[in-house]
Amino acid sequence: MSSPIQDLDYLIIPLKDILKATNHFSNKNFIRQGGFGKIYKGKLLRSGELIDIVARRLDGKYDQGSKEFWTEVSMLSRLKHTNLVSLVGFCDEKNEKIVINKYEAKGSLDHYVTDPTLRWTKRLEICVKISHALSYIHYDVGRDFSVIHRNIKNSKILLDDNYEPKLAGFELSMTTVASQRGRLCIDYPCGSTGYVDPTYANTGSVTHKSDMYSFGIVLFEVLFGTKAITDNRDIKLAKEAKSRYENEQLEDLINPYLRTQMAGESLKIFSDIAYDCLKECRVERPSIRTVVMKLEKALEIQRLQEKKALKEEIAATREKLDKNEKTPFIIYPESRSKSKIFQMLNQRSGKADYRHVLQEKINQLQGGNPILDIRAFERAFSDWKKASCFELSMTTLASQRGRYVSIILVVALYDQGSKEFWTEVSMLSRLKHTNLVSLVGFCDEKNEKIVINKYEAKGSLDHYVTDPTLRWTKRLEICVKISHALSYIHYDVGRDFSVIHRNIKNSKILLDDNYEPKLAGFELSMTTVASQRGRLCIDYPCGSTGYVDPTYANTGSVTHKSDMYSFGIVLFEVLFGTKAITDNRDIKLAKEAKSRYENEQLEDLINPYLRTQMAGESLKIFSDIAYDCLKECRVERPSIRTVVMKLEKALEIQRLQEKKALKEEIAATREKLDKNEKTPFIIYPESRSKSKIFQMLNQRSGKADYRHVLQEKINQLQGGNPVRLFFRY
Incomplete structure (x- = not known):
């Protein structure tokens, strides 16, 4: 096998490894149909580590040696940014062309655009980070080439476990000489209906400002909570958004729940820059650098507004506490367990330290009311006598989705005027490192000194x-x-x-x-x-x-x-x-x-x-x-x-050492399998469920694809004997 792009051998992944990782492209591993073929998830053993991957398999109707395949591989092998999708490798073997990317657990943004529980601040953060990714591919000073993406849309923005966005979909991208990035390029129009720059679609001339048009569509989707393409139908979002903006009726299209979260000035800056991206004349569209600056400003204002609102809410809560010395102020949506909470609180009501604010702020989701996590509440009070800090879990119910989201704070108590209190606050406010505890804030009010840190679950x-x-x-x-x-x-x-x-x-x-x-x-x-x-x-x-x-x-x-x-x-x-x-x-x-x-x-x-x-x-x-x-x-x-x-x-x-040991164990296991074609090799510390295991295995023994090793290694716990189950599937 040879690749048309040299020096990429280190990225080549054998087809047999991909087949094993995706269980031979089984239906259980199928994610969705992409623009150039089917997409599968899997677990790939790479450099001794099992990683979650996505395999994008080029459809057979596209010619062998497809330009799009090599464009994707070439771009992702040269572009490295925290908000770009990660290339694990590729395969060009036996009429198969497959691109392997790192799996992003939350999937693509198109699954969340219409979800009102994706809050406005988080939407802003996603847009800011994708704008940084676009700025990197357009303008990074460390490269001699610039990239035009040509296919920006919400399904090309992937989200990891923490909703950190990753720009993907580089199969249609093209490069220009960095020093000539402002010039027109002529190429056959491509992109997605509803997102593609109309000037590019009509003339075949493309510039970096074409990406700005597509990104403007994404910005309006994020703002409205609406998809540009619904049921495979183009709803003409650009036309509608521009019309409503020009007639000052933009708010009519915004999801009401999202609108309640938006700071007015943040909304104005965001909608202004989104509208500018959609201008018909490309020269009038902003550069990505301007977009980054505006979006960052919108996010900054939004955060300041939320901080102000939080302070006001805390002040109001404390005022209610001051008027009710013996009973803490608690809001909950229903009366269940109310008596138990009050019973616990009344047992503590005579304590001098009872005036701490137990609930300051919780996340609010659509239709959700704040409730207390009773078990966490019990633990907090039972441990209060034993320690100078306690944990309290505040939970919010999203009734639409039927799920809970918890925020847990650790509250440390100090003596009035304590030197240690101010030392802690001063240090953590100035020191920022991924392996230092995070300071959320502090309180020095009404004889109370409280330090709030982010809760670490373990x-x-x-x-x-x-x-x-x-x-x-x-x-x-x-x-x-x-x-x-x-x-x-x-x-x-x-x-x-x-x-x-x-x-x-x-x-x-x-x-x-x-x-x-x-x-x-x-x-x-x-x-x-x-x-x-x-x-x-x-x-x-x-x-x-x-x-x-x-x-x-x-x-x-x-x-x-x-x-x-x-x-x-x-x-x-x-x-x-x-x-x-x-x-x-x-x-x-x-x-x-x-x-x-x-x-x-x-x-x-x-x-x-x-x-x-x-x-x-x-x-x-x-x-x-x-x-x-x-x-x-x-x-x-x-x-x-x-x-x-x-x-x-x-x-x-x-x-x-562990990598070497793992390779030796896998080799030894395979050797045993080769010597024992029909009977699986099993080691187990006791005989329980032996018959059931053999019953299951015997049902599979006649299958032609039975030689794959399905289990190579399992965790070993103290005092337990290793159980290694190896059988051909």
């Missing part, structure tokens, strides 16, 4: 350190990311100050749904001048027993290397599967770890199940750097930059 690392199901690779990833967070607060070159955390421990490392770690607990932190970050600072010792640097505890002198000691304790906790503080007792983990390390007995302390997962060299690098962090002489402790480098190396080696 809680803190201390709940998982002793859990052997938190695998070694995931532990390494957590440590690497927290080291990046520490490197940022210690050394970020963009700031004139450096931060010493002073309270690093496992309970200050929060984990989101995907075990992405967030460093928290900045109430004890302190700053130094960036140029003097290596000097001693004198302050009253603080921190947590079992984690605090002994030199700091004894002398009151602290440096960034004090954070390294505390982080070293966390590293050994992660390594051993043991907590430094157990039942409120310091188990002297540092002393024990150092002793075992120096006597080459470290493995005696590692959880055996974790040890079986560790690559030897990865373990050595990890334990070496953890030991160095605990050195008594602070000068001998590594800097955070060294720690980052070592931990990344340990993680890299671990991943390579």
Whole structure:
């Protein structure tokens, strides 16, 4: 097989791998019919990792070597932007032409344009980000070519799990020399009915302003909550939108629920730029740079309006609370569980700290009323006596869709005038990093000091350190990311100050749904001048027993290397599967770890199940750097930059080892399958359901396509024997 485009061999994916990924293009994997063929989803093994993909299979009615296929591959292999669809690879084999993209879980924007639960602010964000993608393909200064998309429409905008948009559909795109991007290009008209620039359709002359027309249609779809093409019929959205705009009747077409969310000025800026995109004379249409600027302004105004409305709502809620000292102000749509809530609240009504605002703001969806998540409410109050913070889940019901959306806030309570309160607020307002906890806001009012952070669903690392199901690779990833967070607060070159955390421990490392770690607990932190970050600072010792640097505890002198000691304790906790503080007792983990390390007995302390997962060299690098962090002489402790480098190396080696082991296991499994053509090879730890398994397998044994390996590997839990089920489908 040879490709008409050179140097793309690294993107070639064998047809057999695609067939396996899509289950031979089964109907269960079918997504929809695209403009050039059918589209399928699947799971593709790539570089040792199983990834979700979309396979776009060119229809047989298009000629072999189709221009559109190679245009798509060529464009996506050269264009890289966070809001462009990702090219995984392609296949040009046995009369099959297939483009493989990363799967975006929410599908395309056309499924959401008419959905009123996609709120106005989110719609604005999607439009802003797609405008950035268009600006990149039109004008990126790092390239010698510019791209005209020629097929912009809502079905070419894909959305990931977080509604992050990705521009797709480059099969009709064309390039121009970057220095001549303003000139006309002549080509046979293409695009989609309802979106294509009329001047291009009538004359065959196309410019970047043709993309602006198509994007203008998308903007009006997003604004109105209406599709330009309904039941395969062009509703002439451009004509209708322009007429209503010119007669100041635009609001008649906007979904009423969406209109209630829009700030007036935001709406005006948005509709103005959308209208300008549809101007008949292309010269009068704005450039994408102007569109980006206008859309960003509309979004900024919208957010300011929402922030103002939120403050007013909070103030109104507090006013109601002030008038009703003993009973919190709660809104709910029905009386179910009302008595239970009030029973719980009345039990707390005599407490001095009872005036906290429990419900400040919840999302509102069409037809939905706010309700309280009763179980979260119970947990919040039952834990109140035990901790200085609690979690409260606020839930909104979207009656149209029958689904719930929850926002959970963590509220920390401080003493009036507390230094720690202002330290926390000051630090988190100035520090922004993907692995630092996010500050939502704070309150300092009527003897109340409250810090609001984004809720991280998995809680803190201390709940998982002793859990052997938190695998070694995931532990390494957590440590690497927290080291990046520490490197940022210690050394970020963009700031004139450096931060010493002073309270690093496992309970200050929060984990989101995907075990992405967030460093928290900045109430004890302190700053130094960036140029003097290596000097001693004198302050009253603080921190947590079992984690605090002994030199700091004894002398009151602290440096960034004090954070390294505390982080070293966390590293050994992660390594051993043991907590430094157990039942409120310091188990002297540092002393024990150092002793075992120096006597080459470290493995005696590692959880055996974790040890079986560790690559030897990865373990050595990890334990070496953890030991160095605990050195008594602070000068001998590594800097955070060294720690980052070592931990990344340990993680890299671990991943390579796992990849190698996986390949060997798959090879061994296939070898067993080849020796056993008719009987599946099964290993299981007990005999239960054996007969049922064999009954199922025997029903399949005569099939010609029975040789595919359907299950290669399953998770192994502590104390359990691996169950590997291999059979031919």
